[in-house]
Amino acid sequence: MRKADFNSVESIKNAFEGGEQFFLVSMPIIGEERVQMHKNAVDGAVAAGVKKIVYTSFLGAGDDENPALVTVDHRITEKYIQQSGLKWNFMRDSQYFESLLRYGLPDALNKGEWIFNYGDGKCAFISREDCAQTAVALLLGKGEDNTTYDVTGPELLSADDIVQITTEITGRPLRFVNKTDEEMYALWDSLGVPRNTDQGMKNSPIPWCSDDMVTGGRALREGLMAVLSDDVEKLTGQKRKTIREMIQQAYDRGEF
Known part of the structure; x- marks a missing residue:
C-alpha cells in the first residue's frame, strides 16, 4: 500500500x-x-x-x-x-444529488419546507455513481485526450420539480421556500455552519461552508447550472440515474 x-x-x-x-x-x-x-x-x-x-x-x-x-x-x-x-x-x-438526499430532503420533510436560494433555476443533478462510472471510462481510454466533459444528470429540474417528485413518492407534504442570499447566510450562521473552511469544518453540522452553498445557490438561481449533456452516456454506454429513481431508492431504504 x-x-x-x-x-x-x-x-x-x-x-x-x-x-x-x-x-x-x-x-x-x-x-x-x-x-x-x-x-x-x-x-x-x-x-x-x-x-x-x-x-x-x-x-x-x-x-x-x-x-x-x-x-x-x-x-x-x-x-x-x-x-x-x-x-x-x-x-x-454537476451538483451531486446525494448531498440533497442526505442533508437536505430528510430535514425538509420533517419541517414540511425545503429552504434554499435556488429560485426557479434548474439543474441536471447527477448521481455520484454515474460520476464514478464516467471516471472509470476516461481512465480506460474512452473519450478524447485534452477534452472537457460535462457530467450531468438526464434532466433539468427546479427545486419545485424535486419537491413535487418527493411528495409523490413519500406521500408527505412538502413545499419549496425561496430565500435571499442574505437570509441563507443568516440561517447557516444560526446553525453554526462556518462561512469558509479556513478554520476547518470539524464542528459544522454539514460538510460545506456557507460561502460555498450560498454562491452555488446563486449560480443555480441565475441559470448557470442549467447545463444538460449526454457525455456520461456517450462515455459509459449506460443510462444515468434519474432524480425520481434516487429519491425512490432512498425512500425504500428508509432514509426519510
Missing part, C-alpha cells in the same frame, strides 16, 4: 512512481489551501512520470463570471494541469 500526503510533492511522487494515469479528486475544502494541494498533486504526478490526469472539476469552471465560489479553485487547477505538459480530461460535474 502506498500513501500520499497532498501537502508534499515528494510524497505524491513516491506514491505514484510507475503509474501512467492519475485520477485527481478535488479536495473537500475551498481556497488557497486546496489550490496548493492540487498543484502539489500535479507536480508530484509529473515528477513520477505520470502521463495523464483525470480531474473532477465543476460545472461553470470555464466561466470567469460564474459567482459560485467553488468554480474559482477548479478554474485555477484546470489551468495548472493544462500548463503541466500532461494529457488531461476534466470532468465538470
Whole structure:
C-alpha cells in the first residue's frame, strides 16, 4: 500500500512512481489551501512520470463570471494541469444529488419546507455513481485526450420539480421556500455552519461552508447550472440515474 500526503510533492511522487494515469479528486475544502494541494498533486504526478490526469472539476469552471465560489479553485487547477505538459480530461460535474438526499430532503420533510436560494433555476443533478462510472471510462481510454466533459444528470429540474417528485413518492407534504442570499447566510450562521473552511469544518453540522452553498445557490438561481449533456452516456454506454429513481431508492431504504 502506498500513501500520499497532498501537502508534499515528494510524497505524491513516491506514491505514484510507475503509474501512467492519475485520477485527481478535488479536495473537500475551498481556497488557497486546496489550490496548493492540487498543484502539489500535479507536480508530484509529473515528477513520477505520470502521463495523464483525470480531474473532477465543476460545472461553470470555464466561466470567469460564474459567482459560485467553488468554480474559482477548479478554474485555477484546470489551468495548472493544462500548463503541466500532461494529457488531461476534466470532468465538470454537476451538483451531486446525494448531498440533497442526505442533508437536505430528510430535514425538509420533517419541517414540511425545503429552504434554499435556488429560485426557479434548474439543474441536471447527477448521481455520484454515474460520476464514478464516467471516471472509470476516461481512465480506460474512452473519450478524447485534452477534452472537457460535462457530467450531468438526464434532466433539468427546479427545486419545485424535486419537491413535487418527493411528495409523490413519500406521500408527505412538502413545499419549496425561496430565500435571499442574505437570509441563507443568516440561517447557516444560526446553525453554526462556518462561512469558509479556513478554520476547518470539524464542528459544522454539514460538510460545506456557507460561502460555498450560498454562491452555488446563486449560480443555480441565475441559470448557470442549467447545463444538460449526454457525455456520461456517450462515455459509459449506460443510462444515468434519474432524480425520481434516487429519491425512490432512498425512500425504500428508509432514509426519510
